[in-house]
Amino acid sequence: MPVKFMNNLCFRPLKGFCVALAIACLAWGLLPMGVARAFDNPELLPAEQVTVIDLANAIPDLQERSLGERLEQFEAQTGWKLRVLTQFDRTPGRAVKDYWQLDDKSLLVVADERGGNLLNFNVGGEFYNVFPRTFWIELQTRYGNQFFVRDNGENQAIVESLEAVMGCLDRGGCSVVPGLPQEQWILTLVSSIVGGVICGFAAHPRKEGQGIAWQWALILSPLWGMLFIAFGIAPVVTRTAEWLPLVRNVAGFAIGLLVAFLTPVFGQPPAEQES
Numbered sequence: 001m002p003v004k005f006m007n008n009l010c011f012r013p014l015k016g017f018c019v020a021l022a023i024a025c026l027a028w029g030l031l032p033m034g035v036a037r038a039f040d041n042p043e044l045l046p047a048e049q050v051t052v053i054d055l056a057n058a059i060p061d062l063q064e065r066s067l068g069e070r071l072e073q074f075e076a077q078t079g080w081k082l083r084v085l086t087q088f089d090r091t092p093g094r095a096v097k098d099y100w101q102l103d104d105k106s107l108l109v110v111a112d113e114r115g116g117n118l119l120n121f122n123v124g125g126e127f128y129n130v131f132p133r134t135f136w137i138e139l140q141t142r143y144g145n146q147f148f149v150r151d152n153g154e155n156q157a158i159v160e161s162l163e164a165v166m167g168c169l170d171r172g173g174c175s176v177v178p179g180l181p182q183e184q185w186i187l188t189l190v191s192s193i194v195g196g197v198i199c200g201f202a203a204h205p206r207k208e209g210q211g212i213a214w215q216w217a218l219i220l221s222p223l224w225g226m227l228f229i230a231f232g233i234a235p236v237v238t239r240t241a242e243w244l245p246l247v248r249n250v251a252g253f254a255i256g257l258l259v260a261f262l263t264p265v266f267g268q269p270p271a272e273q274e275s
Contacts, residue, residue: 042095051075053096056086058111058154067159080169081106081124084158088112107165111158118157119144130173138177139164180240188232188245189252195227196253200260228253 044055051071052064059067071082083100085092085108092099102108108122121136142148143161152160168174202224203217232253236245 041090041092042099044090044092045095045099051082052084053092054084054086055090055092056088056111056113056154058086058113059084059158060155063155063159067162071162074166078169079105080166082109082162082165083107084109084111084162086111086154086158088114109158109162111154113149113154116146117141117144118146118149118154119161130169132175135168135174135177142177142179142181176235176238178239180236180242180245184235184239185245188235189249191227192232192249193252193256195224195232196256196258197260198227199224199253200257200262203257204261 045053051068052059054064067084071084075081081100081102083096083102083106085096087110091112096102096108100106100108102122102124104125105127106122106124107127110120110122111118112120117140119140121140123131123136139161143157143164149157164177164179167178198220199217202220203212203214205211205213206216207213228249232249233246236249
């Protein structure tokens, strides 16, 4: 009896594993064949050649025709091939590569709202000669995020991202996405103000009779300079030619500097009068 009990104890996990494996194989065999074909469904593609395939009905018909004509004209003028595919439950998958004959000068914008970001970019190799890889990350986060899509719609997210790409291609490429959204400008303004505050505290005199502590301001210059120049000024001048955001950031830096520089003076206790 003890030997039989030990055998049952040893083989019980093995039996459970075999049963689980059999159930998994049966479930795999019962999966519909359509799931495998979802990665290559050429029957979803139109018979005629178009530049926009809107399977998710994300773009109004009139705007879809206008965008298609715009992409055809752009390709004829520049040689860059830009294509758009929207999908939700159905997708042609890899069949679009042969349908559009995508090559190194091709950009495929795939709009699918099931992910965390609406936009995905399949970029040909030639694009990396005029765009850095960070450009596509910034483009995706700016126009494909849920807040932009909620406020402007999926169609505008697609169209504006393509307009940004075409505008950059007309200029020979871009290192950053043109335009300065309000939320990004606010970050640059906050960075400028914080840089001014640090500079003001660093420059506050620490000795009697000293006007400005230049030494401390220079020591901390890498910190406040990075906040003001790298994060406050550079994102503005590289994305827009408007002078108003730049003036506001410079004013924010100056105000932060003055407040931090003068605050310790106001906080000092008044000197006692001599008797």
